[in-house]
Amino acid sequence: MTWTTEVDTKPTxxxxxxxxxxxxxxxxxxxxxxxxxxxxTNAGMFQEAYPDRFFSIGIAEQDMVGVAAGLALVGKVxxxxxxxxxxxxxxxxxxxxxxxxxxxxxxxxxxHGGISVGPDGATHQALEEISIMRCLPGMTVITPCDVLExxxxxxxxxxxxxxxYIRFGREAVPIITKEDTPFKIGKAEVFRxxxxxxxxxxxxxxxxxxxxxxxLAKEGISVRVVNLHTTKPIDVETIVKAAEETGAIVxxxxxxxxxxxxxxxxxxxxxxxxxxxxxxxxxDRFGESGQPFELMVEFGLTHDEIYHAIKNVLKRKxx
Amino acid sequence: xxTPRLSLEEMKEMAKTVRRDIVKMTCAAGSxxxxxxxxxxxxxxxxxxxxxxxxxxxxxxxxxxRFVLSKGHVCPALYAVLSRAxxxxxxxxxxxxxxxxxxxxxxxxNKKLPGIEVSSxxxxxxxxxxxxxxxxxxxxxxxFKTYCLCGDGELQEGQIWEAVMTAAHYKLDNLVCMVDKNxxxxxxxxxxxxxxxPLKEKFDSFNWHTIECDGHDFDSLNKAYDEAISTKGKPVVxxxxxxxxxxxxxxxxxAGWHGKAPNKEQCELALQELx
Numbered sequence: 053m054t055w056t057t058e059v060d061t062k063p064t065x066x067x068x069x070x071x072x073x074x075x076x077x078x079x080x081x082x083x084x085x086x087x088x089x090x091x092x093t094n095a096g097m098f099q100e101a102y103p104d105r106f107f108s109i110g111i112a113e114q115d116m117v118g119v120a121a122g123l124a125l126v127g128k129v130x131x132x133x134x135x136x137x138x139x140x141x142x143x144x145x146x147x148x149x150x151x152x153x154x155x156x157x158x159x160x161x162x163x164h165g166g167i168s169v170g171p172d173g174a175t176h177q178a179l180e181e182i183s184i185m186r187c188l189p190g191m192t193v194i195t196p197c198d199v200l201e202x203x204x205x206x207x208x209x210x211x212x213x214x215x216x217y218i219r220f221g222r223e224a225v226p227i228i229t230k231e232d233t234p235f236k237i238g239k240a241e242v243f244r245x246x247x248x249x250x251x252x253x254x255x256x257x258x259x260x261x262x263x264x265x266x267x268l269a270k271e272g273i274s275v276r277v278v279n280l281h282t283t284k285p286i287d288v289e290t291i292v293k294a295a296e297e298t299g300a301i302v303x304x305x306x307x308x309x310x311x312x313x314x315x316x317x318x319x320x321x322x323x324x325x326x327x328x329x330x331x332x333x334x335x336d337r338f339g340e341s342g343q344p345f346e347l348m349v350e351f352g353l354t355h356d357e358i359y360h361a362i363k364n365v366l367k368r369k370x371x
Numbered sequence: 372x373x374t375p376r377l378s379l380e381e382m383k384e385m386a387k388t389v390r391r392d393i394v395k396m397t398c399a400a401g402s403x404x405x406x407x408x409x410x411x412x413x414x415x416x417x418x419x420x421x422x423x424x425x426x427x428x429x430x431x432x433x434x435x436x437r438f439v440l441s442k443g444h445v446c447p448a449l450y451a452v453l454s455r456a457x458x459x460x461x462x463x464x465x466x467x468x469x470x471x472x473x474x475x476x477x478x479x480x481n482k483k484l485p486g487i488e489v490s491s492x493x494x495x496x497x498x499x500x501x502x503x504x505x506x507x508x509x510x511x512x513x514x515f516k517t518y519c520l521c522g523d524g525e526l527q528e529g530q531i532w533e534a535v536m537t538a539a540h541y542k543l544d545n546l547v548c549m550v551d552k553n554x555x556x557x558x559x560x561x562x563x564x565x566x567x568x569p570l571k572e573k574f575d576s577f578n579w580h581t582i583e584c585d586g587h588d589f590d591s592l593n594k595a596y597d598e599a600i601s602t603k604g605k606p607v608v609x610x611x612x613x614x615x616x617x618x619x620x621x622x623x624x625x626a627g628w629h630g631k632a633p634n635k636e637q638c639e640l641a642l643q644e645l646x
Contacts, residue, residue, distance in 0.1 A: 083510070107506065107541075115499045115533035122503015125437075125488060126511070130503075145493050146530070150500060153490040154480040 060227045064220035064255075065163050067199035069094030071206025072131060072161075076102045082210055083123055085109050085116050087134040092222075093163040095133040113138045117146040117158070124156040129210055136162030136178030136219060140185055151215050152188045159209050160185075165195070165219040166255065166306035167334065167351050168344040177339035178219075182254075183311030185217040186284040192216040192237060193283040195305070195313065197258035198227045201281060204235040212237060219255070221306075223344045226259045240287040242294075246276030249362050249369070250294035250301050254280050254313050257304035257332070263355040268362060275362065283313045288320050295325040300369040302330045302361045306353050309333040328368035330361035377420040382589045385455060386416045390618045391645045392451035392464055398638035400468040403476070406628040408448035410553040410586070410613040411520060415452045417592035418518060418549075422600065427457035430485040436515050437488055437504050441497025442522035442551065443477040444630070450474050453486040495528025497521065498548060502538045505546040505606075516600065519548045524556030526567045532577070538606040539578040546606040547599045548579075551586065553615035555626045574608045586611030618645055 075082045076098055083105045090096040090108075099106035109116040113134055120130035132139065139162040140147075151158045162181050169177045186193045192214060196202040202220050209216040216237075234241060243258065244265050251261040258279045265275035276298055278290060295301060301321065303314030314331040321327060334351050348354055377385055389412050397403035419425070424436045440449050447467060454461045459473075466472035473484035477492030488504075491497045501519035508515055525531065538546050550570065558564045567573075574581045580602045584595035592611065599607040615629070616622030619641040622633075633641055 105510075109537055110533075110540075112530075112533035112537070114496075114530040115502070115537055118496050118499020118530065118534065119503035119506065119537060121489065122439075122500040122505070122517075123507045125500070125504055126507035126513075128507055128510070146496055146499075149490060149493040150496045156489075 061224035062199040062227060063222060063224050064196060064199055064202040065094045065222060067196065067202030068161055068163070068206050068218065068220050069097030071203040072098040073101045074203065074207050075210040076105065079129060079210065081127055082129045082131070083107065085120055085130055085132045087111055087113050087116050087138070089134060093133040093161060095131070095161065113142040114146050117143040118150055120158045121150045121154065121156050124158050129157055129159070131159045131161055131210070133161040133163065135164040135176055136181045137176060140178065140181040140217065144184060147215070148188055152190050155190055156215065157213050158215050160217045162217055162219045164222045166221050167339045167347045167353065168221055168223045168256065168306065170223065170344045170347065171341050173341040174339040179308045179334050179339065181217065181219055182283050182305070182307050182313055183315070186316060190214055191284060194237065194281055195219040195254040195283065196281050197255055197279055198225060198229055200227060200229045200231065200233070201235055205281065208235065208237050221256065225256045228259050228262065238282045238285045238287060240278050240280045240282070240290040242276060242290070243279050244275065244277035246274040247298055248274045249366055250276040250278055250298045251304060251358060251362070252278045252280050252291065252294065252301060252317050253304040254283065255306050257306055257353065260355040260358055261304055264358040264362065267355070267359060273362070280313060280317070283316050286316050286320060288324065291317055291320045292325045295321055295327045300328050300365040302332060302358060302365055304332040304358050307333055309335055328365050330365040332357045332361050379589045382416050382420055385420055386413050387645050388455060389416060389448065389451040391642055392461070393447045394619065394633060394638055394641045394645065396447050396451070396464050396467040397632040398635065399465050400632060402468060402632050403447055404444040404630050405447070405633065406555070406615040406622060406625070407442060407445040407522060407551065407553065409617045409619060409622065410615045411445050411448050411551040412617065413587050413589065413592060414520065414549050414551060414611050415448055417589055417596060419452050419456050421593060422596040423518065424515065427486070430458060434513065434515055437501070437517040439488055439497045439501040439504070439517070439519040440478055440491055441519050442494065442525050443491030446478050449478070458486040459484065494522070494525045495530040498531055498534040501546055501548070502534050502543060505538070505543040506541055508545055509541070509543065515545070517546050519546070521548060521550050523550055523552040523554060523561050523567060524564070526550065527565045535574070535577045535579065542604055543606045544603050548606070548608045550608060550610045551613050552610055553613045555615045555624070555629065557626065557629045559626050570610055578605060580605040580607045581610065582607065583610045583612070586613035587617055620644060
């Protein structure tokens with residue numbers, strides 16, 4: 053694991069808070085709703101900057117989503133914030149029927165995404181949000197890779213119309229983008245050029261993918277790295293181009309293997325350009341208490357895993 | 372042209388018209404929820420033809436009072452009331468539950484039927500939406516009211532009580548929740564399936580202003596709405612005692628008519644009673 057060594061690290065949740073404050077400054081209609089854990093999600097940064105536009109709803113996620121829907125109906129741009137397990141699961145039906153079916157402009161900030169939440173254990177380690185959010189008609193799903201991209205994603209979500217889910221994490225993770233790195237919802241970015249194989253990743257796994265690509269470059273294997281921050285709407289063009297040009301794909305995400313970003317990529321490839329795929333993800337199991345580092349190793353979410361996945365997929369690659 | 376304010380006698384006639392619509396619509400559709408639609412008819416007629424500040428020709432008028440149908444399954448009543456108020460032509464009522472109709476089996480905002488504020492049908496969610504609208508009105512210092520109709524069985528949903536807390540916490544005196552207390556739900560009597568009483572005491576203790584009224588008496592309903600509109604500092608609930616299937620003798624107080632449409636013969640019988 054390299055994320056605590058040679059590069060600067062910051063938690064993506066900080067980018068969420070910064071993004072909210074930036075949006076609050078730009079648009080007086082932006083309001084934020086909290087469900088008691090506002091300092092932890094960093095919605096508290098908005099609360100501090102714009103106390104009149106922050107509303108505490110208490111530990112009541114279902115009501116929070118409904119209230120946000122009502123605020124959206126009168127022209128507000130509401131952000132609801134809580135841990136991803138609750139933000140996506142506890143109020144899924146409210147998001148489905150009240151928000152998405154009504155096509156309302158509600159934004160959902162899902163904190164504590166992934167196993168790297170650490171000691172709190174499985175109840176608080178959200179590993180299913182991409183899957184259960186992207187199946188909802190009209191929903192946008194974004195998993196930014198670092199603090200800067202989380203800020204950009206938050207601002208972009210606030211500036212688009214329609215429901216959006218932003219997934220971010222608790223731990224400090226490497227800052228791999230710059231201020232001028234492009235970010236557009238629905239547009240995957242090629243972070244590293246390569247011709248033998250492509251790793252498509254989101255969240256903290258983008259950094260792991262880049263590490264792997266650098267290691268394999270020394271072995272003469274050219275690895276393309278795609279940052280697929282937006283799982284929905286998915287960037288079919290970039291994915292298909294990677295499949296056509298490199299002929300093999302590895303997907304890497306800090307999420308359950310079923311229905312997540314890797315699943316979304318497979319849907320695209322199966323329909324447009326079938327090539328061998330290997331999936332690096334949590335293998336259909338719940339999390340554990342532990343330190344983020346040891347959990348990432350235990351759950352197979354490291355550059356070593358990506359390295360082996362690449363070796364495996366290259367064996368299956370045709371000609 | 373805003374909707375005319377009807378007299379008590381005119382409201383009674385309007386309620387009959389709406390009830391006939393409900394029977395005809397559900398019969399034509401071959402499915403739907405006549406029982407709760409008939410119990411909530413008078414609550415809606417008193418609101419839309421008496422107390423609500425709205426304009427059917429300008430459904431998006433920013434200053435309008437809002438209405439959220441939390442018990443979405445009784446949309447035949449709402450569709451009929453909206454149509455009779457002038458939001459759309461009554462002919463369209465007969466498209467209820469047909470493919471691509473704007474009158475879906477439960478209210479669908481994306482079908483853009485004038486007067487439908489939000490999708491509903493999954494119970495327990497509408498009151499939260501109404502709370503959000505009322506909170507937004509407070510933020511913008513807009514004087515409009517937000518009304519929300521809930522079923523009594525619906526109050527078994529936990530989210531309702533989350534919203535009840537939120538409304539009181541933010542002192543939303545621009546919010547009025549009407550409870551269509553017909554005492555029946557699909558599986559039988561509400562107090563057998565899961566008792567919700569004592570309801571007045573529950574709302575009182577959650578710091579709401581509670582009004583009880585006869586949900587089929589326009590004088591009683593009008594007084595309840597007047598009191599609700601003039602209440603300051605607290606959200607208001609109107610607990611309207613009603614009879615499921617009201618107006619059609621063989622449907623009255625029968626849980627079996629919750630989600631069953633009348634056949635042609637039953638429809639004729641019902642229309643005779645409502646003539």
